[in-house]
Amino acid sequence: MSSISIEDMLKVLDMEVLYEGKSLSFEIETSDINRPGLQFAGFFDYFAVERVQVIGKVEMTYLDSMHPAVRKERLDQFFSSGIPCVVISRNMEVPQYLIDSARKYGCPVIRSKKATTSVIHRMINYLDSALAPRITRHGVLVDVYGEGVLLMGESGIGKSETALELIKRGHRLVADDAVEIKKVAENRLIGDSPELIRHYMEIRGIGIIDIKAMYGVGAVINNKAIDMVVYLEFWDNNKEYDRLGLTEEYMEILGVKLPKVILPVRPGRNLAIIVEVAVRNWRLKHMGYNAAKELDERLNSMIRQHNSGDLQDS
Amino acid sequence: MVEKEFIIENEAGLHARPAAMLIKEASRFQSDILVIRGNKTGNAKSLLSILALGVFKGTRVTVRIDGSDEIAAMYKISKLIESNFSEES
Numbered sequence: 001m002s003s004i005s006i007e008d009m010l011k012v013l014d015m016e017v018l019y020e021g022k023s024l025s026f027e028i029e030t031s032d033i034n035r036p037g038l039q040f041a042g043f044f045d046y047f048a049v050e051r052v053q054v055i056g057k058v059e060m061t062y063l064d065s066m067h068p069a070v071r072k073e074r075l076d077q078f079f080s081s082g083i084p085c086v087v088i089s090r091n092m093e094v095p096q097y098l099i100d101s102a103r104k105y106g107c108p109v110i111r112s113k114k115a116t117t118s119v120i121h122r123m124i125n126y127l128d129s130a131l132a133p134r135i136t137r138h139g140v141l142v143d144v145y146g147e148g149v150l151l152m153g154e155s156g157i158g159k160s161e162t163a164l165e166l167i168k169r170g171h172r173l174v175a176d177d178a179v180e181i182k183k184v185a186e187n188r189l190i191g192d193s194p195e196l197i198r199h200y201m202e203i204r205g206i207g208i209i210d211i212k213a214m215y216g217v218g219a220v221i222n223n224k225a226i227d228m229v230v231y232l233e234f235w236d237n238n239k240e241y242d243r244l245g246l247t248e249e250y251m252e253i254l255g256v257k258l259p260k261v262i263l264p265v266r267p268g269r270n271l272a273i274i275v276e277v278a279v280r281n282w283r284l285k286h287m288g289y290n291a292a293k294e295l296d297e298r299l300n301s302m303i304r305q306h307n308s309g310d311l312q313d314s
Numbered sequence: 315m316v317e318k319e320f321i322i323e324n325e326a327g328l329h330a331r332p333a334a335m336l337i338k339e340a341s342r343f344q345s346d347i348l349v350i351r352g353n354k355t356g357n358a359k360s361l362l363s364i365l366a367l368g369v370f371k372g373t374r375v376t377v378r379i380d381g382s383d384e385i386a387a388m389y390k391i392s393k394l395i396e397s398n399f400s401e402e403s
Contacts, residue, residue: 178363
């Protein structure tokens with residue numbers, strides 16, 4: 001169950017409020033929509049009371065054609081059921097009896113200029129995004145060659161410095177330090193920065209810098225889908241690092257599996273270039289070319305040739 | 315893991331300077347130190363993520379510390395917050 005602020009919804013969806021309800025916000029848990037035609041006709045079985053109710057031209061015309069006494073009774077039953085809010089489409093004139101009934105039960109009434117189908121689409125989109133699960137992660141999100149790369153690792157490992165070098169090389173910063181991650185679809189995560197610190201970075205020894213002011217508008221982007229995780233860690237001599245690139249590691253965030261590359265950090269290693277290479281390599285793999293596999297196959301075919309040659313010799 | 319709740323009492327809340335002091339203190343410890351405000355979480359070793367929480371005077375925050383030196387860290391951080399970020403450390 002999430003609370004939706006009506007003010008925020010009006011801003012995003014370009015709607016106007018006719019009756020603000022009890023508290024300028026409403027509780028909702030689903031992005032589904034109901035058109036209450038059947039309910040106005042008196043059929044309340046399986047009435048989806050938890051959904052936003054969209055009244056279009058059909059419903060409105062039907063309401064107008066009803067006998068006032070019956071209409072009042074139906075609207076009472078409709079509004080008393082605990083529906084979250086009512087949206088009127090097509091900028092239709094809203095009769096006083098509708099507002100009165102809504103007011104009686106404190107149910108917000110909102111009006112849109114858009115046609116009903118368009119209102120429904122936009123409403124579902126907005127609610128999906130507003131109700132999406134969220135989490136804040138420590139890291140830096142950068143757009144590298146169009147892929148959203150989440151740099152993670154311990155404090156002081158050099159995430160911000162790596163990101164800075166990437167920005168200098170023409171890539172774009174999304175968020176430094178705190179990355180707000182939103183799950184917008186089954187396997188799609190969108191990351192952005194908390195409003196307050198958007199496009200700021202902290203570089204140890206210098207302090208806080210404003211990337212947009214320093215590198216221009218081409219060096220930043222407001223949000224970005226996260227495609228992979230690059231995990232920086234201190235070089236550990238006792239640990240085996242991936243030498244071939246045949247195995248793939250993953251990290252799970254909000255139930256979404258993201259490919260993860262672990263990069264050991266050592267002085268003199270230019271991490272920005274290695275991150276670039278990691279992204280290029282991932283893109284190649286994604287497009288069906290795996291360098292490690294190709295090399296392996298080349299080697300195998302040579303071995304096969306050699307072995308068959310041996311047989312002919314003997 | 316240790317956890318403690320604080321109400322930030324200093325006039326300007328966790329603005330840049332007190333936040334920097336908190337980060338300085340937190341960075342001395344090995345443990346993971348989180349500052350939680352409502353549904354937002356900030357890493358106490360990262361300045362921007364603490365600033366992003368937007369903590370004002372009277373805001374209730376939870377400090378969660380997890381690691382080998384969590385007790386010592388909590389002691390130091392409690393002292394810092396309870397002294398309203400006075401210059402002594």
